[in-house]
Amino acid sequence: MMKLLVDSANLSQIKKLKNIFPVTGVTTNPSILAKESLLPQESLKEVNHLLGPNEEFHVQVLSENAIEMKEEAYRLLDNYRDSLYVKIPVSEQGYKAIGMLSKEGVRVTATAVFTVQQGILASLAGADYIAPYVNRIDNHNADGIELISKLSSFFEKEQIETKILAASFKNTKQIEDALLHxxxxxxAPPSLVREMGSHTGTSDAIKGFKNDYSQAFK
Structure with missing residues (x-):
């Protein structure tokens, strides 16, 4: 089943979105945490409390060495939830850490994926999710949606269980294309989640319904 996650650590925004839209989890990274007024540990703790037992929480490590990544992953699991997905960037040390953690049953999201080859290597290492950065891939004169399409076809053909969690969007068209491919x-960030659910045509239609009814039944 397709899932919609919020890419944010802003508590008020996450609360609002969860009350309106079918949000199934939250993703964060060091850059997102740096934007909030709370200390990173406090932000993560509060976000964790907002999530239900079946909702996903993806948190990224800061360490760059595989052993240290593994140690940091277990600290995150101790502090938050057993169902946490530990985000590991696809560096050489990252692949090693993904392999170690996946063998021990830790759920891993391979992040900062920019090529098909990186996605394949991360899946072979045992990642549960891979997170291709759609818009950033486009900014590097490649095609983020094409990458998703190729990886999706490859995973299906080879019966690979790794799932694609597309990230890094600048507009809702990219989100739509990612899902369709x-x-x-x-x-997605809160602003794009809200934009996905709105359209001027819908607003105009609602106003028209009300106006027509009022005119007919004055």
């Missing part, structure tokens, strides 16, 4: 799930 094989992304299992997407994570």
């Amino acid at each position: 094989g992304a299992y799930s997407v994570t």
Whole structure:
């Protein structure tokens, strides 16, 4: 089943979105945490409390060495939830850490994926999710949606269980295209989640319904 996650650590925004839209989890990274007024540990703690037992929480490590990544992953699991997805960037040390953690049953999201090859290597290492950065891929003169399509086809052909969690969007068209081309799930900032659910045509229609009714039954 497709999932919609919020890419944010802003508590008020996450609360609002969860009350309106079918949000199934939250993703964060160090850059997102740096934007909030709370200390990173406090932000993560509060976000964790907002999530239900079946909702996903993806948190990224800061360490760059595989052993240290593994140690940090277990600290995150101790502090938050057993169902946490530990985000590991796809560096050489990252692949090693993904392999170690996946063998021990830790759920891993391979992040900062920019090429098909990186996605394949991360899946072979045992990642549960891979997170291609759609808009950033486009900014590097490649095609983020094409990458998703290729990986989705490859995973399906080879019966690979790794799922695609598409990330890094600048507009809702990219989100739509990612889902239509094989992304299992997407994570988007609050502004784009709200934009997905709105349209001027809908607003105009609602006003028209009310106006027509009022005119007929004065």
